[in-house]
Structures are given as C-alpha cells and as structure tokens.
Amino acid sequence: MRRRISLLLALLAILFTTMPASAEIVNVPYFEEPELLLAEDELLKLAQLQDNTYPSVGTKISPDDTTVVIGNYRYSDTGSAFLNVVDGSIVPIQPLQLPEDSDFFPLAATEMVWLDNDNIGQVLYDLFMGGMVLSINRYSGQISLYPVNLPFLPLSIAPNGSRLLVVTFEASELEAMRQSPDSVKLPFNIEAPKTTMERTMPKDRIAYYSHTDSRRHMSEETLDLAIFDLTTGALTPLYSVPDHTLLYDYAWSKDGSKFALIRDTVILGEGFGEKRLVDVMTQDALGGLSPKDNPLFTENVLDIFDLTTGNFQPEAWRAVDGDGRVVRDIEWSTDGQRYIVRLERPAQIAGRPHPTYIFPDMASYQFRSVDGTLQRELYAPELQTPEASGFFYLSPDEVLFITANGTNQALYYFNQGSGEFRKVSNMDGTYFGVTTTNMSRQLIFSYMSFSQPADIYRLNWDGQALSRLTWANAELEKINNVRVDSVSFTVSSGAQRNGFLIQPAGAEFPPKDVPIVMWQEGGPRATMTQFFATNTENPYNLLPNFGIAVLYVPLPGRLGFGPEFLNALADNDNFGKIDIDEGAEIIGQAISRGWTSQNKVGVTGCSYGGYFSAQSITRHPTRYAAANPQCTLLNNANEFHFGLGPLIAYLEGGTPMDKPAEYAADSPLNRADRVRTPTLLFHGEYDFLPVKYAVDFHDQIEIQKHRVKLVTYELEGHGLSDPANQYRAAQEQILWFRQYLSGSPSVAAEPVVTDAATMTVPETTDVIVFTETATFAAPSLQFGKNLITAE
Incomplete structure (x- = not known):
C-alpha cells in the first residue's frame, strides 16, 4: 500500500512539473494589509527605501529674504512647513482647526503669497461662507481664516497681494450654485495633481489642460474675467473668454x-x-x-x-x-x-x-x-x-532658466543686457522647485539624482557656495546602496544612445553576466532625467538595492535631446517599432559584451513605459526573460476613441479608421499570442487605461500556455498611490525578476547581435482584433513621470 502511495505521489509530482505554466489574476482590496513575501531583513530595507519623500519649495521668499514654505516635509502633520533659508530652522504648519460639523470646502483658491513679513496666505471662496483669506503665521505655524467681501470666484492673486484675477457671476448664478452644490462646475480644480498622474473626468469650467503647469486651463463655457482690487474693492472687467x-x-x-x-x-x-x-x-x-x-x-x-x-x-x-x-x-x-x-x-x-x-x-x-x-x-x-522648461527674472535684466537638457534638469543664467549665458547648476541630476532671494543673490531649490534622494539646498547665482538646508531623506541616503555608471550603445541606424547602468553598490563595471532590467519612462513625450525613486513604476533605486541592475537609456520620443530625437517616434510609421527595436538591440549588445545573458534580461515600466514593455515582448518574443508591464497602454484604437485621441493620432500618424493594420500591429493586445516571456502585470481598477484590456492581455497569454500573472488594485488609478500597495507590488516585482532572471532558461534564445527590425517570430495565429467597447476615459494630454508638487 505504501509503495502504491509513493508511486502515486511520484506520478503526481511528474504531472505537475510538466503541466503548462500557470496563470493567475489577483485582486488586491484597497484596505488590505500587504502580504509579506520577502525575508524579514529585506522587508525592513524595503520599508526604509519606500519611506521616500520629495521636499520642495512651494512659495516665493518672505519680504525679509529669510523664509519659504516647503511641501512634502515628513516631520509635519500637514506635510508643509516654514524653512528659514539662512539658518535652516523649520516651523511645521499646523492643521486647520474647524468645528466638527463644519462643511467648509472652498470651491476656488489662489496661489500662496506673502501678506506681510510674518504671514503667508491665499484667497479662497466657499459657496456658503463666501470669500475667505487663509493666513499662516510663520512663527507659530497656525492657520487662521477670516472673511473678505468677495462675490466672485478667485483664480489668481498678484505677488504683492493687491489684486485678484476673478471670474464674475450674477447673484442668481451664485444662488443657484448654493441650492445645488453637488452640481457646481468649478472654474478650476484646487486639488494638487496626483503624484501618480491619475486622470479624472474634468468636472470643472476650466479643466487642467496640462498637468505640468497648474496655470494652464481650458474654458468649457464663456467666462467673464475681471481684476478685483483688494484694497479699494474696485472691479475692472477684462473680457469674456x-x-x-x-x-x-x-x-x-x-x-x-x-x-x-x-x-x-x-x-x-x-x-x-x-x-x-x-x-x-x-x-x-x-x-x-x-x-x-x-x-x-x-x-x-x-x-x-x-x-x-x-x-x-x-x-x-x-x-x-x-x-x-x-x-x-x-x-x-x-x-x-x-x-x-x-x-x-x-x-x-x-x-x-x-x-x-x-x-x-x-x-x-x-x-x-x-x-x-x-x-x-x-x-x-x-x-x-x-x-x-520654466524661467523667471532674478532682476530687471537677469533670468534663470530651469530646463531638461539630456538626462539632467539643469539651471542656466542669462543676462539680457550683457548677453552673458552660463550654466549655474554644477551637479548632474534634477533641480526643481526653484526660487530666488531678493537681496542676497541666492537660489533655493530641491535637488536629487540616482544616488542622492531629494532635499533642499541653497546656491549663489554664480554657482558657488552650495549649502544643504534640509536632511529629510538623510537616513534614506545611507540605505541607498547603488553605483551608477554611464553607458553608451550604437544602434543599427548609426545613432548613439547614452544612459546609465544602475547596479548594487560594490558591483563591478563593466558587469559580468548579471541580471539587468531595461526600464522606460511614461509619456512618451516626457523627460528622462536623473531621478531618485523607489516605487515599482520607477524602480531604478528599488531593484538595484535588491541585487538587480536597471538599464536606463532614453530612446526616441523623449524631451530634452533635440527636435530630431523627439520627433523620431512619430515620424512616418515609426511608432511601435523604433524605440522597441532599439531597446532590443541595446539588450543584444549588452549580452554580446558579456554584461548579462539571454536568460537574465527583463523589461518594465508604467504607462508608456508599460506599453514599451508589452510591445517589446510581442515584437521580440524571445529577447526578454521576464517582463513587468504596469498601468499599460494595450489597445491603441480604444485609447484613440475614449482617451488620449490627439496623442495617439500624433504617434500613429492616422486614425484607427484610416490605418487599422497599423493600429493592430502597434497594439500589444492584438499580438498577445506572440508572447513567450513570463509576464507580471500591475493595473489599477480605476486606471484611465481600462483594466479590461489588461485582463484580456493576461487571458491571451494564458491561452498560449505561458507564465502570466495579473495583479489588479482596488480603487487605484494610473499607478499605485497607496503605500501599502506599493509595498506589496515592490515585493512581487523583486521576486518575479529574481525567479525569471536567475539564469535558468525560460525562453528560446534570440540572436545576440542583429538588426532589431528583422527579429521576427512566425505568427501562431491570425492577428486578433478586439472589438471596441464603450469604456470611457476622460481626455488629457500627458501621462508620464511622477510630478513633484508642494501642496
């Protein structure tokens, strides 16, 4: 009997080891505690790495040239604080205290400006309380509210607090809004853009035209703009927009x-x-x-x-x-x-x-x-x-530019009178949240790079006397153990592609047969500057800290590398091919150099980076040993009809009706039957890129009997915003790449050096064309890298 049971167990073991690769769809509830999948010491390190913040300057400097408000500050209950730029002292801003039964919620708010030397504030408008001034004292951090006679909706305030740009309404219109507050269309959205670039349906009269600048709007009906003088109460009409x-x-x-x-x-x-x-x-x-x-x-x-x-x-x-x-x-x-x-x-x-x-x-x-x-x-x-790019005057003749140039977001100085032009920033990386002092000729800004988490610094206009003002990420700085090396590849067109290989600290360069993951940014019209990040969508400081190198090489279609490079992705019928093929070619060269092996290369990214990952494993089915597409564009025709229509048309060079074959070839979902790569998908339930297509992509890979797993996240949008979900997803990502980039053969080998455009795999079936559904996603013009904003 025992012998029969042993024989049965042995047969079952053989059966299960020879079964086709399994498929799996997991839905993660929003309030669920994350699973603990890594070892205890690695779980602690992951928690420390993901305790990352982006402190940034959110206002102009005070009249006495000493103080700014900073956002994303970890040691404040509100995330905001006053920073003294002379001595580095900090006063956290306290939460606004309101009665428990208060329904105060402003419909509109201006920028923050200094009301006097000691108080900074903004003008708000509430339907029932009317105009209000919110004032914050820089010494106590306490917030006060007091009424102001303002029967209009404020859009903006002058830097000295003297005047407002307003939208005027008739009294009857305001009364109608009070009667039906749930149906109000706001003149603009006062909520800061989400760091995951989640798009929501615009409910406002003026909807954000671009997430990159909160001053860009689109009017959805006629607006009467006017200037309101806060001192005299005079209203000066401008015009009807x-x-x-x-x-x-x-x-x-x-x-x-x-x-x-x-x-x-x-x-x-x-x-x-x-x-x-x-x-x-x-x-x-x-x-x-x-x-x-x-x-x-x-x-x-x-x-x-x-x-x-x-x-x-x-x-x-x-x-x-x-x-x-x-x-x-x-x-x-x-x-x-x-x-x-x-x-x-x-x-x-x-x-x-x-x-x-x-x-x-x-x-x-x-x-x-x-x-x-x-x-x-x-x-x-x-x-x-x-x-x-951004810019502002330092003096009547001097201007500072903040712009993406290659893989750096840098600072440049120009004197209109003398014509002097020079670079101010002296470190490679990303400078952001920049402001200037009034008298001491100094810049206050945030800075970060692959090796340096974000913090706030001070620098003279001449680029001298760099001084650090905050240490919000000092502990993270110690934990981040990576090395960064410049790399260069020449693709088949003769063009040179430059970037970075980010490896665990202590690794050798050039590397020898190590696991490497190719990463691409969202966009695609986005910058790729040196950036510190430990989220799964941007894992260049995540994966290397767990033993997996990240290859960071900007490919055609990115901002910051000149017009020809930017336009190349949309030229002719390049979309869906040029950057995909160059990425595969670069990986082939990395293999030929001995840096890695066929069974040790992966690919990941979110949004357009997710598209790059998914399209790569359909166009080059045997190039990558593992893939992790996230928040992924999978059905280009659907996106044209229900999402980013102008952007998809720009990339494809036509509509789905004009170029159905091109759209089918460029949509990963339509070629999912070609996938051979073990694929881990992340997708938010409320992503504007419909989760339905991630399910379909998963199912088509499953039909081909290849390893695939889809993890969907309840209440999440375009990228993961909940820290618990990031913690779980990071573990899944690390374990997936560890398993499939371990060196064990998982896919058939592809020639190491060849023209990427000729890499083909026989079609296993006819191209699958999915019919369109009525899935709705609100239009917007950009989805890409996480934005850093001070609330």
Missing part, C-alpha cells in the same frame, strides 16, 4: 500693476461641443490643418493689461504676425518694464503635410518691452526643450 479657449499661461508683474495672458480660442459654432475641439486637436496632431486654417496658430495671442494706466492691449502679440512660432509662457521682469516669452516651433513630422502646434519640437525666447518692442531673441541648444 469664449468657450473652448485654451489658457496657456498668465503672469503678474511683481507689484501687481500689470497682467498678461496667453490664449487660443477655437470658435466652433453652436451645438458642436467639446468633441469638436478634440477633432481640431486631432487634425492638428495629424498635420491635417494648414497654418492659415489652424486655430491653434491663427488664434494664438498674448494680451497685456496695464492696470494702473488703464492701457489694455488685447492681442498685443499675435502668432500670425510672426514667423510661425506660437507663444506659450510669459514672465515679467522684477521692475515690470519688460517681459520674456517662450515661443515654441510646431513640429513638422515626416510623412505629414503640415506642422503640429500641440506637439512642438523646439523652444526659443524673446525679450520685449511693455509696448511690445522686441529687445532680444535667445536661441540656445541648452534651452531648446519645449514644454519641460
């Missing part, structure tokens, strides 16, 4: 006497609605509108208002009167006598008849006097990145 007006930027002079606004107005006629604006943007993205017929060019204007003299100059600058560039950003000099604007050149994508204005490829700058006279043009290769 027609519906479907894109408000790109606005700026106050330092003393509040001048105001400027940049806008595009797309006149659609009655009854067309928002979809028609999307149609215009889609046609622009496809190069289907000539400049003379494109309202994103012909209606691009800059308005200038002198509030002291009453000299109003609507359309003081018009794109149609220039050389084809459009204006996107503006800042006033500190004396209010001139301004600087950023102009962006529309991209001429190969294979399309006309340029696209919503996806520009180059930035340049103009300095103009108050009356509009051109004083100087500034073209500089270091400053040519569109979209991902």
Whole structure:
C-alpha cells in the first residue's frame, strides 16, 4: 500500500512539473494589509527605501529674504512647513482647526503669497461662507481664516497681494450654485495633481489642460474675467473668454500693476461641443490643418493689461504676425518694464503635410518691452526643450532658466543686457522647485539624482557656495546602496544612445553576466532625467538595492535631446517599432559584451513605459526573460476613441479608421499570442487605461500556455498611490525578476547581435482584433513621470 502511495505521489509530482505554466489574476482590496513575501531583513530595507519623500519649495521668499514654505516635509502633520533659508530652522504648519460639523470646502483658491513679513496666505471662496483669506503665521505655524467681501470666484492673486484675477457671476448664478452644490462646475480644480498622474473626468469650467503647469486651463463655457482690487474693492472687467479657449499661461508683474495672458480660442459654432475641439486637436496632431486654417496658430495671442494706466492691449502679440512660432509662457521682469516669452516651433513630422502646434519640437525666447518692442531673441541648444522648461527674472535684466537638457534638469543664467549665458547648476541630476532671494543673490531649490534622494539646498547665482538646508531623506541616503555608471550603445541606424547602468553598490563595471532590467519612462513625450525613486513604476533605486541592475537609456520620443530625437517616434510609421527595436538591440549588445545573458534580461515600466514593455515582448518574443508591464497602454484604437485621441493620432500618424493594420500591429493586445516571456502585470481598477484590456492581455497569454500573472488594485488609478500597495507590488516585482532572471532558461534564445527590425517570430495565429467597447476615459494630454508638487 505504501509503495502504491509513493508511486502515486511520484506520478503526481511528474504531472505537475510538466503541466503548462500557470496563470493567475489577483485582486488586491484597497484596505488590505500587504502580504509579506520577502525575508524579514529585506522587508525592513524595503520599508526604509519606500519611506521616500520629495521636499520642495512651494512659495516665493518672505519680504525679509529669510523664509519659504516647503511641501512634502515628513516631520509635519500637514506635510508643509516654514524653512528659514539662512539658518535652516523649520516651523511645521499646523492643521486647520474647524468645528466638527463644519462643511467648509472652498470651491476656488489662489496661489500662496506673502501678506506681510510674518504671514503667508491665499484667497479662497466657499459657496456658503463666501470669500475667505487663509493666513499662516510663520512663527507659530497656525492657520487662521477670516472673511473678505468677495462675490466672485478667485483664480489668481498678484505677488504683492493687491489684486485678484476673478471670474464674475450674477447673484442668481451664485444662488443657484448654493441650492445645488453637488452640481457646481468649478472654474478650476484646487486639488494638487496626483503624484501618480491619475486622470479624472474634468468636472470643472476650466479643466487642467496640462498637468505640468497648474496655470494652464481650458474654458468649457464663456467666462467673464475681471481684476478685483483688494484694497479699494474696485472691479475692472477684462473680457469674456469664449468657450473652448485654451489658457496657456498668465503672469503678474511683481507689484501687481500689470497682467498678461496667453490664449487660443477655437470658435466652433453652436451645438458642436467639446468633441469638436478634440477633432481640431486631432487634425492638428495629424498635420491635417494648414497654418492659415489652424486655430491653434491663427488664434494664438498674448494680451497685456496695464492696470494702473488703464492701457489694455488685447492681442498685443499675435502668432500670425510672426514667423510661425506660437507663444506659450510669459514672465515679467522684477521692475515690470519688460517681459520674456517662450515661443515654441510646431513640429513638422515626416510623412505629414503640415506642422503640429500641440506637439512642438523646439523652444526659443524673446525679450520685449511693455509696448511690445522686441529687445532680444535667445536661441540656445541648452534651452531648446519645449514644454519641460520654466524661467523667471532674478532682476530687471537677469533670468534663470530651469530646463531638461539630456538626462539632467539643469539651471542656466542669462543676462539680457550683457548677453552673458552660463550654466549655474554644477551637479548632474534634477533641480526643481526653484526660487530666488531678493537681496542676497541666492537660489533655493530641491535637488536629487540616482544616488542622492531629494532635499533642499541653497546656491549663489554664480554657482558657488552650495549649502544643504534640509536632511529629510538623510537616513534614506545611507540605505541607498547603488553605483551608477554611464553607458553608451550604437544602434543599427548609426545613432548613439547614452544612459546609465544602475547596479548594487560594490558591483563591478563593466558587469559580468548579471541580471539587468531595461526600464522606460511614461509619456512618451516626457523627460528622462536623473531621478531618485523607489516605487515599482520607477524602480531604478528599488531593484538595484535588491541585487538587480536597471538599464536606463532614453530612446526616441523623449524631451530634452533635440527636435530630431523627439520627433523620431512619430515620424512616418515609426511608432511601435523604433524605440522597441532599439531597446532590443541595446539588450543584444549588452549580452554580446558579456554584461548579462539571454536568460537574465527583463523589461518594465508604467504607462508608456508599460506599453514599451508589452510591445517589446510581442515584437521580440524571445529577447526578454521576464517582463513587468504596469498601468499599460494595450489597445491603441480604444485609447484613440475614449482617451488620449490627439496623442495617439500624433504617434500613429492616422486614425484607427484610416490605418487599422497599423493600429493592430502597434497594439500589444492584438499580438498577445506572440508572447513567450513570463509576464507580471500591475493595473489599477480605476486606471484611465481600462483594466479590461489588461485582463484580456493576461487571458491571451494564458491561452498560449505561458507564465502570466495579473495583479489588479482596488480603487487605484494610473499607478499605485497607496503605500501599502506599493509595498506589496515592490515585493512581487523583486521576486518575479529574481525567479525569471536567475539564469535558468525560460525562453528560446534570440540572436545576440542583429538588426532589431528583422527579429521576427512566425505568427501562431491570425492577428486578433478586439472589438471596441464603450469604456470611457476622460481626455488629457500627458501621462508620464511622477510630478513633484508642494501642496
């Protein structure tokens, strides 16, 4: 009997070891404690690594040149504090104390400005309490609220607190809002963008046009804009902004006497609605509108208002009167006598008849006097990145630029009078949250890199006397044990691709046969600058601390590497191929150099990085030994119809109706039958990229009898925001790559060095085309790297 049982057990063991690879779908409840999958010492290290924060400067400096408000500060109950930039002392900001039965919730709020030397504040509007001033004392950190006579909704406040930009309403409109507060359409969203870049349906009159700058809005109905003088109570109407007006930027002079606004107005006629604006943007993205017929060019204007003299100059600058560039950003000099604007050149994508204005490829700058006279043009290769750049005046003639240049987000100084131009930042990495002192000629900013977690620093305008002001991540700095080495590859086109290999500290370089994971950023029109991160979506400080190297190489389509590099992803029919093939080719070269082996290479990323991962394992089924696509774009046709229509059209060069075969070839879901790679998927239940397609992708891989696991997260959106979910997902990611990059063969070998474009696998079935569903995702124009904002 015992012999029969032993024989039966042996047969069962053989049976289970020869069964096809298993598939699994796991749903993680939002409030569930994370599973503990790693060893105890590694669990502790993971918890310490993920206790990461991004302290950043959130306001201008106080009038006495000593104090700023910082956000994301770990030692404050509110996450905010006052930082003395002279001695580094900190006063946490206390929570706002309200009665338990209070339903106070402001519909609108301005920026924070210094009300006097001791108090900083903002103007709010509550439907039932009316206008309120929120004031925070810098010595006690206590918050106070007091009423102000303001029958309008505030949008912005002048830097000196003297005037407001407001939206005016009739008394009857405000009363209707009070009667039905749940149905109110707000003039703008006061909630800070989520760090995971989750998109939500815009419920506002002015919805965020771009997550990268909270001043960019889109009007959904006519808005009456006016200036309200907080001292005299005088209301000065500006104009009515027609519906479907894109408000790109606005700026106050330092003393509040001048105001400027940049806008595009797309006149659609009655009854067309928002979809028609999307149609215009889609046609622009496809190069289907000539400049003379494109309202994103012909209606691009800059308005200038002198509030002291009453000299109003609507359309003081018009794109149609220039050389084809459009204006996107503006800042006033500190004396209010001139301004600087950023102009962006529309991209001429190969294979399309006309340029696209919503996806520009180059930035340049103009300095103009108050009356509009051109004083100087500034073209500089270091400053040519569109979209991902900022600037402000240091003095009447001196300007600071913060811009992505290659894999660095750097600081540059320019003197309009002398023409002096130089780099200020002296460390490779990412500088953000930058402000300046008024008298001591110093910059206050946050800085981070792969080897340095974020903290706040002080630096002279001349780049000297660097001083650290906060040590919020000092313990994390000690725990982060990585080494970073520059790497370079020459792809088959002859182009050179440069990046970094991030390995565990103590590893040798060049490495010898180590596990390596290729990572790509979201976007795809996003920067790839040196950034400290320990989340699963950006695991370049996560995986190396657990023994797995990360290969970080920007590929075509990224901001910061010049127009040709940026446009290449959309040129002709490159999308879904050029960066995918270059990534596979680079991995092949890493193998040929002996850095790693065929069965020790993986791929991961979130959003577009998830698309890169999923498309890579369908286009190159035997290149990667393991994959972890996260928050992934899988069905391009669905995204065109229900999500980022203009962006997908820009990338694909057509619509699903025009180019069905191209959309099918570029959608990982339609080619899931080609996957051979063990695949771990992460997806949020409320991701704007529908989780349904992640389930379908999983099921198609399962049908082919290959190892696949999908983990869905309840109540999560685009990326994981809950720390418990990040903690669990990180363990899953580490264990997956450890298991499948251990060196045991898991997929058939692919030739080590070859032209990536010729790497093919015979189709096992006809291309699967999934029918569209009515899944809705609200439109937006960008999804990508985590944003760092001070609340």
